[in-house]
Amino acid sequence: MQNDFNLYLAEERAKNTAEHATVSFLSEVGQAVLTVGLIWKIFPAKQLLLWLVASVVISSIAFRFHKTMTPSMPQFSPQRWQRAVTGSSFCVGFIWGMIPVLFFAPGDITYLAFILALYTGYVSGALAVTFTHQPSFISFTLGITLPFAGRMFYEADVLYSTIGALAIFYVSMLIYVSKNMNSLFIRSTQSQYNNARLLRELAREKEAVEQAVASKDRFLASASHDLRQPLNAISLFVDALGPVQTKPLGHEILDKIRTSLKGLNGMLHSLLDISRLDAKAIDIIPKHVSLTTLVAQLCDEYAAKAGRIEIHNQIDEEIIVFVDPTVLYRVVRNLIDNAVKYTNEGSVTLSASKLDDHISLCIEDTGIGIPSEKIDSVFDEFEQLNNPERNREKGLGLGLAIVKRLCNIAKIGISLHSEYGHGTTVTLKIRSGLGVNIEGDLAIKENDLSGQLVVVIDDEQAILDGMQLVLSSWNCDVIIGESFESVNQLLTQQNKMPDLIISDLRLKDKARGTDVIEAIREEYNSDIPAILVTGDTAPENISEVRASGLSVIYKPVDLHELQTLVIAKIGRR
Template sequence: MKTDWRRRFGREAAIGLEDADRADFECEVLRELIGLHARMLLRLPWVQALLALGVALLAYRSTSWSWLVGWSLLTVGAECGRALYAVRVLRMAPSADPVTIHRVLIGLAAGVGATVGLSAWLFIPNMPLPDRALLVIVLFAMPAAGVSVAVSSPRILAAYSLLIMVPTAVCWAVQYPEQSLVVAGLTTLYWSFIVSVAGDGEQLLRRSVAIRRERDRTLADLQQLNAEVRAAVTRAEASSRARARVLAAASHDLRQPLHALSVYSAVLVANPAAEALPEVAGNIDRLVRNLGGLLHGLLDLSRLSADQYVPELRRISLDRLAAEVCSEFDALAGDKSLRLVRCLGQVRLFDDPVAIARIVRNLLDNAIKYTERGEVVVSTARRDEWAVLEIADTGRGIPPGELTRVFEEFYQLDNPGRDQQHGVGLGLTIVQRLCELIGADIALASESGVGTRVTLRFRTLATGNEPRPVNADADVSGVSGKRIYVVDDEADILEAMRILLQGWGCRVETAASARVADALFSDVGRPDLLIVDLRLAEGEQGLALARRLRGRHGEFPVLVVTGETGLEALAPVRVAGFPLLQKPIVADVLYDAVSRALPSAAMRQRD
């Protein structure tokens, strides 16, 4: 069919169309032509009746009435048949084949033209010259009128006019043989002219359709662009509102503990009684932990929002990872008399264990936090090609209207006063961002007063040998008696680290610059552990210092601490294989990192 369209419409008005688009264009042109022609045909039975009446008035004196009536019925009937087909065409579905319809219309035009041309053979031979000449004029005028009826279809006009003009010209030439060549030449010229006019009309129609298609395409592009702009504006407004909400909540949550710290600082300056010191120290420790949790949450959220977290994919056992995270919460669940149930089917996975552990940890913390009695069930299973982890609790549940809001930054149910003992409200936001990052699906189902079920689905199933459990190589041996060097250009941090590490029984040396660290290594020797800030004074980088010192003095463990958040700044540390802690660091996290780094660290770390 496509080939037929190209053969039928060799000239192309729309330049640069692809094959599929060109075929669609040809089809649209043909449909437009057929529709216009069909609507014109509805009026023609009346025109044909007037033609029959005019011919009868010219020929009734020289022709029998039976011939006149018979011819009139034939030609008007043929035109009525064409009109009836036009009605059918206009009612056809747009999916109807336009090529077939066009062929039928050409055939019908030829049939009607033949009935009109028949009048020349029936009536001209018996007419007087004036009537004969007038009838020829009328018959030759019919094709000219057919130009508008054919509506830009040269083929329809050619078929219609040829079967009128040829019989008329032949009949005249038979009556006047001496004029036969002139008649033949003029007839051919006239027929060629009106067909070419119809061809020009076809080109105008094609250009009109091409312009309309281009207009529609432009409008569609503009509408799509407008929709994209509106969506971008909506996203920007939502981002702005979210940023304002985050800043407002963060400002509040930072201001409150800082105010409390300033009060406790004033208490310490005022030399409180000895019995008050433990309470003050405990409260300060709690406030520092809250501040650290808030800053870490904001840092994680910033990194995830800026796509600065790069997943590190490896083979893991989802059930073992879940079991290890559950073990961290056994004591917390026991304190609330909750049962922490494990239903862990073996599931192997190729994914980021750090991200998954963080997701499970945040979800499990929420489940225990909002469950007062009953149990929290953690399950893993394989369903088809999915690795599935579910955490279900018998807690207070979430109202239906709040299910989507719980993933907003700083949003917490039943905590309008922003009590930080209930957390800072970033856990589920981080969970959602991590799920988006590693391509995991998260579904939340809850019923108020019954409980909540969170379902995680991971696409990256793995098969093969059993992976090592997460943190299998961790060592939690004590740090007492170990010699630790701390390098940082902040005097307050050096002093605080010295006091803390000495409190753990460590032998501590501090250095405020790379030059002092070089002298320390030369005078005292290499340490059991070097704790170094990533960015030092005088343009020195802690990572470069650690590498240089290891090159001079041999292997020793290194622990890097930093306040940097950018991926470019942190990536070299991860490449070097050194453990990394981000400030602020609470004491138990530091102790855990130090104890892990000390034993056999030199064999595990590589430059």
Template sequence: MTEGTITTPIQRAQAPREEVDLRLIELLAEQNRRVPLPVALLMVLVAGLGLRVLPDWIPAAWLALALGMLLVRWRLLAALPLQVDRSAADRVRTAGFMSLASGCTLGLTLFAFPMLDETERSFITLLTLGLATGAVGTTAGRSSLFLPYVVPMAAPLPLLWAIHPGPAQSGWIDLSIGLLLLLYLWVLAGLANNAWRNFTESVQIRYHERALNEQLTEALEQANQANLAKTRFLAAASHDLRQPLHTIGLLVAALSLRQTEGRDREVVDLLSQVSADLSEQLDQLLDISKLDAGVLKPVYKMVDLGEMLRMHHAEMRAVIEARGLRVVLDAPTGVRCRTDPTLLLRVLRNLTDNAAKFTERGAVTLRLRVEGGTARISVEDTGRGIPAGEQEMVFEEFYQVGNPERDRSKGLGLGLSIVRRLSKLLGIGVDLHSDADRGTTVTLAVPLHGQADALPQAREPARVHSFAGRTVLVVDDERSVRIGMRVLLEELGCSCLEASCGEEALRHARGRKPDVILADLRLRNGETGIDVISQVVAAVGATPSLLISGDTAPDRLQEAQRAGIKLLHKPVGLPALQGELARMLGAPARRLG
């Protein structure tokens, strides 16, 4: 053990005496329900034997006493578990007094022993030993219950056999019986002791299991709370970062629509690239929040995996080669499966981007193979590899290998976590193999099942839409966001109405009905964009609406989904905004080129 290391092995919790006594009381009450009737019948038989050698009133009086004692004992033991206002130890003492009283009552029968013949003596002896043996189970062998019952009832038997020989004058036989009885009672006491030890150990085990279950439940609750806290933190951090980034993106998009040349164009392009990089990292946080919220649902289509990899290769090639690496594609076409192409491409982008970030020289290879009914897509690199002890940990959130300085260019450590969770959502297996200084291979096992009428249609050429003369109501409590959105919308030909709350939005809408509403999801004073949209629609009629938010909390995502209003997350890029405006406004479009 190294210095400063603390180990805390799980130790068996010792049940307190109170716990053992409570379990014993439960046992006494349970056994008490079964014992009275057979014992009462035996008492009647014993009284019948006494009638032959004693005046009738003596057996009758003893029987009345014995039955009365049995009834009192039955009622008291049945009530013990319900007497929660008394301590367990006090209730056990009560049971001990009842055992003593019962033992003494039954022991009175031994006064008639010298007057009985051999058969009757044997019957009384067997009856007494049977009751004593049964007491081991009914008292769990607890000495304070077992001995007060057995000693007055059975302990005199060996002596009575020894000093009162039978009519046949066979004293050595009676003496032997007395010795055997003494030996049997000694063995019975040992069995009672073992029974009590086993009982207490069983209580200890159950107590330990319950304590362990409580610890595990508490640990699980703490883990759930930590996970919720993490989700809330990610959502809050994402929201606070998205707000200014969204404003920057809107202004950069507005600048990109203007004719600029030379260094001005270079600055605009650089700003666009930086904004896109930050947006991608925030999108990873959004992916985690969507997965936590359970609102990410696959949309299955029939796809050609080979064609998908070719498109992915074309998309990533420039980025990978810019790092001085080769990019290799080995993927036959015609391998079709039913999956969500958007989510699968997200998985491939994360794997490819991760491979490129941690490979200094060599190549990144995209490979597709079919084995039986499974397509195996592998992303291979020639990087430094991942140590064996960390290969499972790299799938945890925010965990990175070889990045102690938290170099932002290497991401946030969410890529592989998202890969595993999205793959699980799609029913895709993930296997990682890595050798030190030789590289890493991550393989996706995609089931080849399902049919469709046709493959997805080819992408439509890019279009430019016209929004001239359209009025857009922008609702956002951040002034900088409203200004940025107004600047961009005006560059697109729209006129813009700005509102920071529902009251302002209603005033603008009543004065001039908007063609579309763009509202932030979370406003101030507990107001939401959903509330504002509902108020405006109620006032001026149905209006196409879109929520734009930097809030990625799972409950917010679910709230927007329930409202049935499409939600875009800040920062919103120009193509996405143009596409949504065109969808809602049915704007005319022309193809580029």
């Protein structure tokens, strides 16, 4: 690790030197020309020009070393860079230290003051440029000080000897200062290196987490699709069996099967919802919705199955909100369901109040409450309280995670306050709406489907048989098949165009339900209503469904939801 830092430090020094190279070169050349100009009339022109040429050549060589020996160059190595920079620094300092050796005017106080200012200015300037690499500064100061101080001592005069001694003292102090500045630079670079290494480690960890999440999504997609196929068939057969079952015991067994299927369906739907939200495969369409009606319907529903728990609806005036009605329904329903689930006795109360341009909806329960240390995590995936035995009747712990994500995408504010042992209050902040174009309920009448021709395409015979039984019980005429070719052959025997197409997304031989639907529509040159059915939770497949613009229903199929969608599709023709 130390070797890595040493290499990083050398690279940072090389970068810093390269950044200052152009300014240093122009400054050296400019000062050399100015110096020659100032003493032009005092000393022979030929000697001055030779010194000027030598100075420019040495500065050019140093500039080339500084600009070309950088970490981005193939020939870069810390050792080569240090030798080149240290050597070039000594040469630059030496050519400037030779001024009082080559050009000296004994007794001229003005000239003496000039070369003193030149010396001190150059040494101080070098400190600002080379402090990141102390050997370069020491090399430069030795190069400029040795000839300068030697020339002063050579005069054997008290004044000049004193100046020579002061020059050595001055440069010694600056070397000490450069040591401290260099140490500060090293510490700063060490912090920078540690931060960069930490960022790299965090990036690796982030990549590993993303890969793990992707693997989880692929597993959930594969597992849920494989599980939904037989589960969907079971659900269809159970619902088809209900009307023909006459014995009380049979009905009792069917009810228990339905209860078990409902629990399993709920868990699979939760997994699907998370995948759909991760894939951003939910369209948000805000509408003016009667919050009063929606809450009343949900309170009536849960009052019938809440047992000893009382459901109080305190909303007694018409309140309209502007929000996606489906999202609002699911959010409020999930919150009421959660409140009922964790309230052993007492009540669940819903109330609303107006706050400027928003409506505040509160769902308050007298349940077990949430410990303070758990409040921040209740919206996390698979987080459950008071369920250490992992009772699956209480779900997978995805309800509040789904609520949080739905609120985020629908721009519904959500906050939670809880006191352990005394209950919980969840508050929703919803945009106010206008009392126009209120969404109404869709009446479902089985005889509305009488004689309607429905085409069903699926690659599993059990699913086809179950769908045929259910649709036939709704008085529909049904054609089933595993592919476009099989249903098209049967359709040619009919004297009418299909009223509805229901197709699975993934079919045999890598065929796609979207393509089959399009092929049937082209066959009749009509935009026939269609529904896609899928159990696939992979985000890319959910995105494909969304992009198709088709209505979609997810396996295991809820018969009430299917019937509602079928009537809506056929009724819009």
